[in-house]
Amino acid sequence: xxxxxxxxxxxxxxxxxxxxxxxxxxxxxxxxxxxxxxxxxxxxxxxxxxxxxxxxxxxxxxxxxxxxxxxxxxxxxxxxxxxxxxxxxxxxxxxxxxxxxxxxxxxxxxxxxxx
Numbered sequence: 001x002x003x004x005x006x007x008x009x010x011x012x013x014x015x016x017x018x019x020x021x022x023x024x025x026x027x028x029x030x031x032x033x034x035x036x037x038x039x040x041x042x043x044x045x046x047x048x049x050x051x052x053x054x055x056x057x058x059x060x061x062x063x064x065x066x067x068x069x070x071x072x073x074x075x076x077x078x079x080x081x082x083x084x085x086x087x088x089x090x091x092x093x094x095x096x097x098x099x100x101x102x103x104x105x106x107x108x109x110x111x112x113x114x115x
């Protein structure tokens with residue numbers, strides 16, 4: 001079954017990291033990605049550009065509204081994702097707990113709805 005691991009964190013706190021801390025975080029993500037690949041669980045994954053580069057589309061009363069930036073005003077922003085293919089939710093939760101994002105933000109686990 002395929003699951004999305006949606007990684008949320010505070011963009012401004014990540015911007016304030018020292019080069020050494022940023023290098024350590026990137027190394028952790030590289031190791032995690034490699035572990036997913038070796039396990040045959042990785043389908044896709046990537047980092048997203050900052051939330052300020054987002055464009056939000058909403059239709060209200062038949063009128064299309066296009067807004068610059070994210071729509072939701074939250075303390076954490078969606079910063080990246082992994083799509084994994086694992087046997088069940090327990091396996092997906094296990095991988096989410098190992099994701100570096102879980103230690104400095106939130107990892108939402110959501111099953112894909114296969115159509």
